[in-house]
Amino acid sequence: SQQGEEDPQALSIQEGENATMNCSYKTSINNLQWYRQNSGRGLVHLILIRSNEREKHSGRLRVTLDTSKKSSSLLITASRAADTASYFCATVSNDYKLSFGAGTTVTVRA
Amino acid sequence: DAGITQSPRHKVTETGTPVTLRCHQTENHRYMYWYRQDPGHGLRLIHYSYGVKDTDKGEVSDGYSVSRSKTEDFLLTLESATSSQTSVYFCAISEETSEQYFGPGTRLTVT
Numbered sequence: 489s490q491q492g493e494e495d496p497q498a499l500s501i502q503e504g505e506n507a508t509m510n511c512s513y514k515t516s517i518n519n520l521q522w523y524r525q526n527s528g529r530g531l532v533h534l535i536l537i538r539s540n541e542r543e544k545h546s547g548r549l550r551v552t553l554d555t556s557k558k559s560s561s562l563l564i565t566a567s568r569a570a571d572t573a574s575y576f577c578a579t580v581s582n583d584y585k586l587s588f589g590a591g592t593t594v595t596v597r598a
Numbered sequence: 599d600a601g602i603t604q605s606p607r608h609k610v611t612e613t614g615t616p617v618t619l620r621c622h623q624t625e626n627h628r629y630m631y632w633y634r635q636d637p638g639h640g641l642r643l644i645h646y647s648y649g650v651k652d653t654d655k656g657e658v659s660d661g662y663s664v665s666r667s668k669t670e671d672f673l674l675t676l677e678s679a680t681s682s683q684t685s686v687y688f689c690a691i692s693e694e695t696s697e698q699y700f701g702p703g704t705r706l707t708v709t
Contacts, residue, residue: 521697530688530700531641576640584629584648584694585656588640 492520492577492589500595507564509592511577512557518580520553522562525574525591534562534575567596601625602701604689610707617676619704621689623669627699629692630672632656632664634685635703641688647672679708 495510511520519538523531537544537553537560544551550563564571574593578586601624611617621630629648633641633656643656645664653664661683663675676683686705690698 530702531690531698533697533699536697578641578698584692585643585646586631586641586690586698587643587657588633590638590640 492579492587494575494577494589494592496592497590498593498595500597501567502597503567503569505567507567507571507594507596509562509575509594511560511562511589513560513577513579513587514558515579515581517555518582520551520560521578521580521586522549522551522560523576523578523588525576527573531576564594567594569596569598572596602689602691602699604687604701604704606704607702608705610709611679612709613680614678617679617706619674619687619689619706621672621674621701623672623691625691625699626669627691627693628669629694629698630666631690631692631698632662632672632674633688633690634658634683635688636685644674644687676706679706681708684708 492511492513521536522534525531535546535551548565553560574591576591578588603622605620631646632644635641642658647653647666665673686703688703689701692698
């Protein structure tokens, strides 16, 4: 069964606005990763946050992790049309397997 | 893109026929994975490999087998394809618990 669940399932925002999506999971993890998938393409790794980290930044991306609540959030600041994609969280257990959620579809309107 | 290729990229086959999908990497990564992606389900792990000849099942392994005789190649076989195996199949590679790099995908249709 899937470990991570994203919320919301879909998000529509205006260019320049921030987009926030959340991920909840059920069991203990080694790390949590976020991926982006453009329509018809493979997944692209965005950011990895380890279980002993609370926050990480990469460019316009900010990821938080709260292991006590078993949740993570991905914030995309100053969104652009090119950010239109599906975003997936994936939890990694100590057996190196990723468990993906169903994803959040983000549409950035010009 | 990381050095991962998948072949074929598209395939249409009939129910009951065997199908083999190939994943090839040039990164010398130890771990290789096969996923399927269906609407509403995200990606689900079929099988993975942690070394040559070392493989294990994922959450949706029924009806699939894999083989890895060389570091660079990971084969996924549908022994007798069914319509429920119509999906997009992705291969990925990684080093231990680090990020995974995904191939471009294979769209398989079973009629």
